[in-house]
Amino acid sequence: MRSFDQIWAIAAKRKGGDAALAAKMPEIKTADELAATPDDRILAAMTRAVFSAGFSWQVIEHKWPGFEEAFEGFNPVRCMFLDDDDLGRLVSDTRIVRNGVKIRSVRENAAFLCALADEHGSAARAIADWPGSDFMGLLDMIKKRASRLGGTSGQYFLRFIGKDGFVLGRDVVAALVREGVVDKEPTSKAAKKAVQDAFNTWAVESGRPLAHISRVLAMSIDA
Structure with a gap:
């Protein structure tokens, strides 16, 4: 080459x-800058990547304030405990794109981030400290443990939050x-x-x- x-x-x-x-x-971002990112912003970026996949990015961008309102700021602990009634309400919420599978991924990804926080102090810290020389390993971990973040969706999520990678x-x-x-x-x-x-x-x-x-x-x- x-x-x-x-x-x-x-x-x-x-x-x-x-x-x-x-x-x-x-x-x-530097590792310290990324580690300082609140985990609610990590979940928001995950959600943006999931909903943008196979859909118009411009539409997601236009509706994003509605996503922030509907998911109450993407607090991972709160989102992890969304129940079926909450999900049913969100499927009917015109402020967001009403895709039931992708809406459920918010709850699943919130649980993933909470698990990372338990393991590393914060999800942002875990991602920030992952070495670039094993970026593929980070992508594989996210694909296995998160929801709907395989392929380029996971890569764009990491790019959204400023993680160095391809x-x-x-x-x-x-x-x-x-x-x-x-x-x-x-x-x-x-x-x-x-x-x-x-x-x-x-x-x-x-x-x-x-x-x-x-x-x-x-x-x-x-x-």
């Missing part, structure tokens, strides 16, 4: 130069295929390890965060 400097050069040529490309890099969208996967890292979307254990190893290599080469490497890979692909 190419060095990161070579991939950067391809992306910079497409996007109008080094400065223009650098301006497009996503913002990420998003394996269409263009990033295309770049990984071009570089010989994988031959298709990585779903097997071996392919996921190859992706993590490639990102780790580029991170050591460049000193850049995973999120920036991910964005540069995507921008090195012709639309």
Whole structure:
């Protein structure tokens, strides 16, 4: 595979130069900044990612104040104890997108965050301290223990809260295929390890965060 400097050069040529490309890099938080995030904001970001999957992001953004009201600020302990009557009421609540399965995921994800808080002091601390060199491990843990946060939904959730990591969208996967890292979307254990190893290599080469490497890979692909 190419060095990161070579991939950067391809992306910079497409996007109008080094400065223009650098301006497009996503913002990420330090571990301490992320750990200071209240767990209600973690649950809110989870919910936003779940409801945005397969749906118009603009609609979710427009209705988001209604989500905040309907779920009373996304306090994880409160949401963990939503009962069936509460869920039935929410399914009829016009302030939110009335998808019963996704609404139930809020209760399930609240329970997951409360379990993480019991284990690590806070869910935000657990996520913040997870090493980027095993970002795939974090994604797998969230997929197994949370609700409806497999695939890119989990990746976007982490991007929403400022965790450094990659998003394996269409263009990033295309770049990984071009570089010989994988031959298709990585779903097997071996392919996921190859992706993590490639990102780790580029991170050591460049000193850049995973999120920036991910964005540069995507921008090195012709639309």
